[in-house]
Amino acid sequence: MSIRCTRERMNKNLLRPPGALPEREFIAACIRCGKCAQTCPYGSIRMASLLDGIAVMGTPVIQARKTPCYLCMRCPPVCPSGALKRSLKDKEQVRMGTAEVSRKTCLAWQDTLCRSCYDDCPLMGEAITMNTELRPVVNEKKCVGCGICENICPLEEPAIAVKPGSAR
Amino acid sequence: MNITRLRKGTQILTIILVILVPVLNKNGITMLMGSLYSFAVGPVWITDPLIGFQTVLTTMTADRTLLLSMVLPVVLALALGRVFCGWACPQNTISEFVDVAVMKFGLKRPFGKSTTAFPRYVILVAILIATPLLGLPLASLLSAPGIISVQVAKLIYEGTLGLELGLIAVIIFFELFLVRRGWCNYLCPVGSFLGIFRFKRTLKVLFSEDAVHVCGKCLACADACQLGLNPMEAGTYPQCHNCGSCISACEKMKADKRPLVFKF
Numbered sequence A: 001m002s003i004r005c006t007r008e009r010m011n012k013n014l015l016r017p018p019g020a021l022p023e024r025e026f027i028a029a030c031i032r033c034g035k036c037a038q039t040c041p042y043g044s045i046r047m048a049s050l051l052d053g054i055a056v057m058g059t060p061v062i063q064a065r066k067t068p069c070y071l072c073m074r075c076p077p078v079c080p081s082g083a084l085k086r087s088l089k090d091k092e093q094v095r096m097g098t099a100e101v102s103r104k105t106c107l108a109w110q111d112t113l114c115r116s117c118y119d120d121c122p123l124m125g126e127a128i129t130m131n132t133e134l135r136p137v138v139n140e141k142k143c144v145g146c147g148i149c150e151n152i153c154p155l156e157e158p159a160i161a162v163k164p165g166s167a168r
Numbered sequence B: 001m002n003i004t005r006l007r008k009g010t011q012i013l014t015i016i017l018v019i020l021v022p023v024l025n026k027n028g029i030t031m032l033m034g035s036l037y038s039f040a041v042g043p044v045w046i047t048d049p050l051i052g053f054q055t056v057l058t059t060m061t062a063d064r065t066l067l068l069s070m071v072l073p074v075v076l077a078l079a080l081g082r083v084f085c086g087w088a089c090p091q092n093t094i095s096e097f098v099d100v101a102v103m104k105f106g107l108k109r110p111f112g113k114s115t116t117a118f119p120r121y122v123i124l125v126a127i128l129i130a131t132p133l134l135g136l137p138l139a140s141l142l143s144a145p146g147i148i149s150v151q152v153a154k155l156i157y158e159g160t161l162g163l164e165l166g167l168i169a170v171i172i173f174f175e176l177f178l179v180r181r182g183w184c185n186y187l188c189p190v191g192s193f194l195g196i197f198r199f200k201r202t203l204k205v206l207f208s209e210d211a212v213h214v215c216g217k218c219l220a221c222a223d224a225c226q227l228g229l230n231p232m233e234a235g236t237y238p239q240c241h242n243c244g245s246c247i248s249a250c251e252k253m254k255a256d257k258r259p260l261v262f263k264f
Helices: A002-010 A023-029 A035-039 A116-120 A148-152 B003-026 B049-059 B064-069 B071-080 B083-087 B090-105 B118-134 B144-158 B165-177 B182-187 B189-196 B220-224 B245-257
Strands: A045-047 A060-062 A097-101 A128-130 A136-138 A160-164 B032-034 B038-041 B044-047 B204-207 B260-263
Touching (some): A023 B049, A035 A045, A035 B003, A035 B032, A035 B144, A045 B144, A097 A136, A116 A128, A148 A160, B003 B083, B003 B090, B003 B245, B044 B071, B049 B064, B049 B118, B049 B189, B064 B071, B071 B083, B083 B189, B090 B144, B090 B182, B118 B182, B144 B165, B144 B189, B165 B182, B220 B245
Antiparallel strands (some): A045 A060, A097 A160, A128 A136, B032 B038, B038 B044, B204 B260
């Protein structure tokens, strides 16, 4: 019962702060204390509401399109319960999710010159590379899922978006 | 030292901190941080023992940092009893305020029938059994002080409030119309868990008469207790919050000759 109950309610695809345990364990371990949100200097971390589901109510989420994670790495060490791995210090080790480019809508893939996501990626030249035709390609091995690309994409509906989840 | 005045001071201080800490955090000052689930004073972390224990149950691991952060409140409870409830908890402060207001209007509400702590422990155990089964931090969702402090922070940070506050509204409604001080006295799992940490030398209200300290049978103490306990009888623990209202009331009548005192 337990597993089904939580699984049904966790398919919300919420982007979690850096160092978060896999979703089901995260929901169980997070005590909803809000310390990670309080320590975030960018206001990137918000507390999920009941509308996101009772199982995730009060847990920290990042809405990258509004405010992405700038990988300052202040939140993992303040987590009292270990729902965020406190030992995580290196931003390159973060695995919040993976960015995906929609080649159907991406300007560069439509032959318009645009390199916003490439330019703003904090792992510049590693997580997003430009191919020989100057189109952005995500390197899944390097992408940390911070969502800065999703935030910066000039299209109304971003052509690059983070798919949450630490499991690779 | 006037117990009531001192206690009101700590209650107001708690409310000030609940508001001030997120404001400071938002402005980059993080010396004090957190909520009434888990609080950080610089490098010292303090976690509500029930919240910490619940996490042990949901994760089936014992995180050393988490366990260490539960030590201070457990020691406080062992030394001074449930003073968190009576002297700090914002829900208790709200409930006390509601109760005083209601009494002024003369609204009659019954106390719950039970005068023992047994039902509240049944509820606590039920919550602790359901917690690992659901894989959810149920105690967090039912911690009134935690919800109040997190929602104040949410208001300061995001400018919105969450539906978690519904619990607080239900508690106020319940205490207004159904059972006087019903949440704190019979249901709250945070208080129940703190009530476990108590032994022979834990601070308590003691009724002891001798040649000088004679009870006038005025019942001012029992009237003063919002939890409906009678300090002149035995068996007031572990429901008693050590708020000291009864001692203050007794002091008004008998001054230094009062038979009610705090004693370790």
